[in-house]
Amino acid sequence: MMRPLYPLSTRRGTTTASVPRVETSGPVERRDVTLDTMSAPPEIPDLVASTLDLARQRGFITSTRHETGRLLASLAASRTGTLAELGTGTGVGSAWLSSGAPKEARIVSAELDPALAEDVQELFADVHNVEIVAGDWTTLEQHAPFSLLFVDVREVMESIDVLADLLEPGGIAVLDDFVPSAFWPPIVDGQVDIVRERWLTDDRFAAVEMLIDPDASLIIATRR
Ligand SMILES: C[S@@+](CC[C@H](N)C(=O)[O-])C[C@H]1O[C@@H](n2cnc3c(N)ncnc32)[C@H](O)[C@@H]1O
Numbered sequence: 001m002m003r004p005l006y007p008l009s010t011r012r013g014t015t016t017a018s019v020p021r022v023e024t025s026g027p028v029e030r031r032d033v034t035l036d037t038m039s040a041p042p043e044i045p046d047l048v049a050s051t052l053d054l055a056r057q058r059g060f061i062t063s064t065r066h067e068t069g070r071l072l073a074s075l076a077a078s079r080t081g082t083l084a085e086l087g088t089g090t091g092v093g094s095a096w097l098s099s100g101a102p103k104e105a106r107i108v109s110a111e112l113d114p115a116l117a118e119d120v121q122e123l124f125a126d127v128h129n130v131e132i133v134a135g136d137w138t139t140l141e142q143h144a145p146f147s148l149l150f151v152d153v154r155e156v157m158e159s160i161d162v163l164a165d166l167l168e169p170g171g172i173a174v175l176d177d178f179v180p181s182a183f184w185p186p187i188v189d190g191q192v193d194i195v196r197e198r199w200l201t202d203d204r205f206a207a208v209e210m211l212i213d214p215d216a217s218l219i220i221a222t223r224r
Contacts, residue, residue: 004012040070045099050123051091051107058116062090067212068176073100073148075172075220079147084166085109086137087153091120097150098130104125110137137205141166149173157195164204175199175219180211 045054050071055063064072072093076083077100085093088111097107111117119132124130130172133139137156141172145168151157157175167173178196179188186193186200186209199219207221 004089008071038067040066044069045095047095047123047127048092051095051120054090054119054123055092058090058119060090060116063089064096064176065216067210069093069096070219071210071212071218072096072148072174075148075174076100076105077102078173079105081105081147081151082143082145083107083148083169084140084143084146085150085152086140087151088117088120088132088155089109089152090116091123091132092131093152094120094124094130097148098127101129103129107131108133108140108143110135110140112136128167138162145171147171151175152177157199160195160198160202164202164223169223171223173199173205173219173221173223175221178209178217178219180215180217 030103030154044066052063054060069092073096076097079101083097083101083105085097085107086109088094088109091109094107094109101107109130110133111120112135114134117132121132124132131195137153146166147168149167151163151173154177156163163173178186178193181187181193185197196209196219197223198217199205200209202221204224205221206224207219209217209219211217
């Protein structure tokens, strides 16, 4: 079930530039275009909308964007076994993963804040393949190996050795919330982002950074 776009859209940026006009035949006119958003259907899954409702009620402002969510759903559709999320928040990422994952796959997500975890557990009470765990992300180690690991806590990304061991061969890590940088090594606020540099160069992974929005990027790293 899908419902119309949640009013508090996480999409940022506006498309004020004119887009190329494509007629049915003949030359294509291309004007000056700054593409600052992507094309996507406006509907979102009901469960995602419910998690965003919870975010609004709680004043929680660091929820996963729709663009990242759609990517998670798309990757989850190719996965089997157990998928994991580190840092549940109000459950937006889990909801997107669950919207894409096959029915037989299992999703586990850890949230450090016990009260927040309890709210999300209630929200997912009827979603039988998703388990929200209250506690530190390391409590999920018992459920490894993972076919997909959504890492949504900045400090946790530093633990690349531990995270590499949690993934099965061919398993995909998605690391969210980087500030795009046009430099190599990546530089943010005048400093080299050594965590990002390490993920993009570690031999255990085939990794790529992807722009999600003009102001946000993520890393997809597949375990060899
Ligand atoms: C960026 S938010 C997560 C957003 C969420 N993944 C989503 O899809 O909307 C980070 C969350 O991680 C939680 N967190 C912080 N440190 C953690 C830890 N050590 N283990 C588990 N969760 C943690 C925070 O309480 C916060 O809710």
